[in-house]
Amino acid sequence: MASVAVEETRYAGEWVAAVVATSRARAEDGAELVEVDYEPLPAILDPEAATRPGAPLVHAAHGTNVMTHREFAWGDVVGDRTRSAGSSRVRVR
Numbered sequence: 001m002a003s004v005a006v007e008e009t010r011y012a013g014e015w016v017a018a019v020v021a022t023s024r025a026r027a028e029d030g031a032e033l034v035e036v037d038y039e040p041l042p043a044i045l046d047p048e049a050a051t052r053p054g055a056p057l058v059h060a061a062h063g064t065n066v067m068t069h070r071e072f073a074w075g076d077v078v079g080d081r082t083r084s085a086g087s088s089r090v091r092v093r
Contacts (some may be wrong), residue, residue, distance in 0.1 A: 003018070004016055004017060009038070009057050010059070017031075017036070018038050019031045019034070044056050051065055053065050
């Protein structure tokens, strides 16, 4: 993965250029010469909505916004829930 954005940026503040110079003053002068043209891309701010089909992709090459999906189950989960006196749910966002 590149150290600076290539072709498109994904968030405000993402690096788009790097300037190398022999002094800070020359680097600042060089930085002033950097020009970037931005075109707004579709954005999505809700993490759950970002996992739905058709959501704008953060990294199109990955084909999905889901980094990993894992389910953990030990024993008879459904049966244990049925026999339990109560249950709880945790939703992490």
